[in-house]
Amino acid sequence: xxxxxxxxxxxxxxxGATVAFNCTYSNSASQSFxxxxxxxxxxxxxxxxxxxxxxxxxxxxxxLNRASQYISLLIRDSKLSDSATYLCVVxxxxxxxIFGAGTRLFVKA
Amino acid sequence: DxxxxxxxxxxxxxxxxxxxxxxxxNLNHDAMYWYRQDPGQGxxxxxxxxxxxxxxxxxIAEGYSVSREKKESFPLTVTSAQKNPTAFYLCASKGDGxxxxxxxxxxxx
Numbered sequence: 036x037x038x039x040x041x042x043x044x045x046x047x048x049x050x051g052a053t054v055a056f057n058c059t060y061s062n063s064a065s066q067s068f069x070x071x072x073x074x075x076x077x078x079x080x081x082x083x084x085x086x087x088x089x090x091x092x093x094x095x096x097x098x099l100n101r102a103s104q105y106i107s108l109l110i111r112d113s114k115l116s117d118s119a120t121y122l123c124v125v126x127x128x129x130x131x132x133i134f135g136a137g138t139r140l141f142v143k144a
Numbered sequence: 145d146x147x148x149x150x151x152x153x154x155x156x157x158x159x160x161x162x163x164x165x166x167x168x169x170n171l172n173h174d175a176m177y178w179y180r181q182d183p184g185q186g187x188x189x190x191x192x193x194x195x196x197x198x199x200x201x202x203x204i205a206e207g208y209s210v211s212r213e214k215k216e217s218f219p220l221t222v223t224s225a226q227k228n229p230t231a232f233y234l235c236a237s238k239g240d241g242x243x244x245x246x247x248x249x250x251x252x253x
Contacts (some may be wrong), residue, residue: 039198043184069241078234078244079187122186124242132242134179 036061038133039125045139052113056138058123059105067126068099070108073137074120079122082108113142146171157222157229158174165220165248167235175238176218179246180204180231187234193218204234216235222250 041058048054056070068085083090085097085106096109099105106125110117126134146225148169157163169176175194179187189202193212207226212218222229230252 039186071242074250076232076247078247079242080244081241084241131190134187136184 038062038112039123039135041121041123041135041138043136043138045141046142047068047141048113049063049112049143050115052141052142053109053111054113055110056108056121056123056140057105058107058135059103060133062103062127063104064094065099065104065125065127068097068106069124070097071122071124071125071134074119079134082121098130110140112133115142115144118142145234147234148237148243148245150233150248151176152248153246155248155250158169158251158253160224162221162223163250165222165233165250166237167218167220168216169218169235169237169238169243169245170216172215173237173239173243176212177236177237177238178202178210178218178220179209179234181234182231190220190233190253216234 039060070082071079072082073079083097085099088090094111098107120139123135124139125133145190153167179194181187188204190208191210193199199212208220233248236242
């Protein structure tokens, strides 16, 4: 079993749709969680951190479920510009960081 | 503005040749990382350095070497021992989260 798993997608959605990404992790001692966005042939960029209480930034909502060991990212009212690959990142103690393989999103007009 | 600069953006390597990828940061971060990304796969850790003059092997260090003589600089050498070097290489430094350089796309010719 991979330490961090994401649905590879791709997800094809129309503009305005709500789309959800899930990411499961195997190490129950994992401490920090992030979502990154990566545009085609570019570097990943931090989208948002994920907190136990859940957090929201505009159209984006991130949640953490420690009991089930997964994090989620919800995008509401999706825009064409949201088309990208979304990577989940899980950090265990110290410098052990695992990047998910990413979920590709295509938003179509 | 603070950030990470990787160069060159594109690099072509001949069989049996060593090449060096540059990574410079002005974020005053202690920790720096090199990742490799292959199509459809997550980032895999090659080497990391938590402090000047110290570095550790990551998950796929074979065929690569690094140095960390200055806090700002963490160059990666892809040696001839790396049999499949064609990939997208990303340098990162870590403060509150990871900041990535724009990447170097290495191709064997």
